[in-house]
Amino acid sequence: MLAGSALFALPAARTLAEDWDAETPLAASVRQTLEAAFAGYTMALDLRGINANNDEEFRVQINAFNLYPVASCFKAFLTLYYYYFVPPDAWQDGQGTALYSAVVFSNNVETGTVLADVANWVRGDENAIQKFNNFLARIGMGNGLRTWDWPLAPTIGFFDERFAPSPTRQVVGGDGQRYDVDNAFTAADLARGYDILTRGAAFARSEQMRTAIIAANELLAVRNPDYRSPIEFVFPDGYQGKDGILPVGDIPIGRVVNDAGVLTLGAGRYIVAFMSAGESESRARAALQEIVNQITLYESRR
DSSP states (O other), rough: OOOOOOBBBOOOOOTTTTTTTGGOOOHHHHHHHHHHTTTTTSSSEEEEEOOOTTOOEEEESTTSOOOOEEEETTHHHHHHHHHSSSSGGOOOOOOOHHHHHHHHSSSSHHHHHHHHHHTSOOOOSSHHHHHHHHHHHHHHTTOOOOOOTTTEEEEEEOOOOOOOBTTOOOOOOOSEEOOOOOSSOOOHHHHHHHHHHHHHHHBBBHHHHHOOOOOHHHHHHHTTTTTHHHHHHHSSSSSSEEEEEOOTTSSSTEEEEEEEEEEEEETTEEEEEEEEEEOOHHHHHHHHHHHHHHHHHHHHOO
16 A cells, blocks of 8 residues: 555454454355355455445455456546545536546546546646545555556546556466556455445545545436446446446457446445456356345345
């Protein structure tokens, strides 16, 4: 994790990957089923169950600390970045604005516009990519963008070499080969970000952050009427999040199908951070369907 003052004091998980003695039989069943479903595939998962008291009841992590191409999933946290640094009386987040287009419609050029615009409100001499990554570190995420060089985006030419591909920062494909990927995150990063969005308003140390979280969730709840994310295909109601898809040919590792967000079912909220590389859309959906099946089972028996 990069250095930076903590903005949150979220409760520690009741069940951590290194402390399975505290795992309930039901949570163990969920974990074992999902481990079997993911075996042999280049896929990662960080699944967290949050109850009505804001307690984390269980956590399932499968390849959760392996690097994967993040694609557009990071844009969910662009909302929090924007609302935290831009004063409320300067917010421009309605339909047709850069922020709305970047988050709701996943517009890549406008994503660069938001990164560049918010950077003007952030102190320091770092470039727009570095400032965004510094914010991600402050909310507890361990990775960031190296660049956002989409054609016509105002962030072309900006880099953060802390996250440049290197022998220790490569994505491992299903073929065992190692690939250089500019923008690589982990499923644990994405889950941490959604933990902030899900529980952070109750534990934020400042009203500024609390206000930003509420506004970010409102924007993330807006759906693109002409598009369904991979999770929405298997869980059409009660999902809030942001997916990231890269078609075959965009990067050497192959097709990328990612989706991360929060699923609300009954009294529970379930953070799902799913990432994959080189797997088909049908394989990713099958894995997501199994995740939803296990969440449904857990909620019915908890």
